[in-house]
Every structure is written in structure tokens, then in C-alpha cells.
Amino acid sequence: MYEKTLFELVKTIQTKGNENAMLKLIKEFQPLIKKYSYLVDYENSESELTLTFIKTLYKIPINNPKFKQDKYIISYINKSIRNKYIYLSKNRNKIYYYESPINLDITQTPYQTNIGNKLFINDLLLTLTKREREIINLKYFKEYSDIEISKKFGISRQAVNKTKNIAITKMRKYILSN
Known part of the structure; x- marks a missing residue:
């Protein structure tokens, strides 16, 4: 059976909105999402990181020839999720240390x-x-x-x-x- 490359899956998602391809990629990148979710230690972090992952799939510049190689797509996704992790961490710390609600x-x-x-x-x-x-x-x-x-x-x-x-x-x- 023919296995699609990461580029082909992303292209299918962007052009056809293929739900099966989306679920396959979410499952593949779930360990990365869970890792950053655990590090943030925030109740909704996993769902926010998953949403960021889905948005990232639609933003990958598939017209750029270098993105036909999986390593560039993986790097792009990793950086996107890591940036969201940093954003969530900063917001969590800001709320915890500076803006604790007054009763x-x-x-x-x-x-x-x-x-x-x-x-x-x-x-x-x-x-x-x-x-x-x-x-x-x-x-x-x-x-x-x-x-x-x-x-x-x-x-x-x-x-x-x-x-x-x-x-x-x-x-x-x-x-x-x-």
C-alpha cells in the first residue's frame, strides 16, 4: 500500500480539507503536543496547542519548493507549537504573578x-x-x-x-x- 508523504498530506488538507489526513497528522504529532502541554501545566493547553497545530497546517507554504521535504514541514510545525507553548507559558506566569484576581x-x-x-x-x-x-x-x-x-x-x-x-x-x- 502506498503511504503519502507529509507534504502530500498537508497539500491534501490545504486543497481538499481532507479530515482523514488531518486526523492522521494530529495522531502523528500528538507526542509533541502532549510534551508542550505537560510543560505548560495549564488546563486547556492541549486543546490550544492542537488548534495551533491545525492552523499551522493551513499556513505551511506548500508552494515553496523546499517544503516538499518533510524535514522543513516538521521544523515549521515544531516551531509553531513551541512558539504557542512559550506564549501560553508567559500568559500563565503573567496571570499567576501579576494579575491574580482579587476576591x-x-x-x-x-x-x-x-x-x-x-x-x-x-x-x-x-x-x-x-x-x-x-x-x-x-x-x-x-x-x-x-x-x-x-x-x-x-x-x-x-x-x-x-x-x-x-x-x-x-x-x-x-x-x-x-
């Missing part, structure tokens, strides 16, 4: 409020400058985006991000000292 339940209603928590948050916010407090309030309590905050204050998005990070660092130091 808004403690400030919802007076009936549900734990007075100790509310006083602690007030003390925590008092360690910040007025501008830092306003940015933290807009970002985490009112859920504004960095762009919305930058427009409100007439500053760049980078300045908002820098101020936010400085404020978070101050709050961390305050928490660690208490």
Missing part, C-alpha cells in the same frame, strides 16, 4: 462582608499613592482594561501597566511584612 466577594454587600478582610484591603490600598490606588481600583474592582484606564488618565498603556506592577509589588511587600 471581590469580600466587598460585595455589607451583609456578606468580613470586617477583618475589608479593613485589611483598606490598609493594603493605603500603602499606595492616589494614582496607584485609582489604577488598582479600576483594574481589579471595576474590571477596566489597561487601554480604558490609559484613556481615562491620558497616559500610555505601558504607563498603566508599570504603575499597576509597582502597586502590586508594594502590596506584596506589605502583605509579607504583616
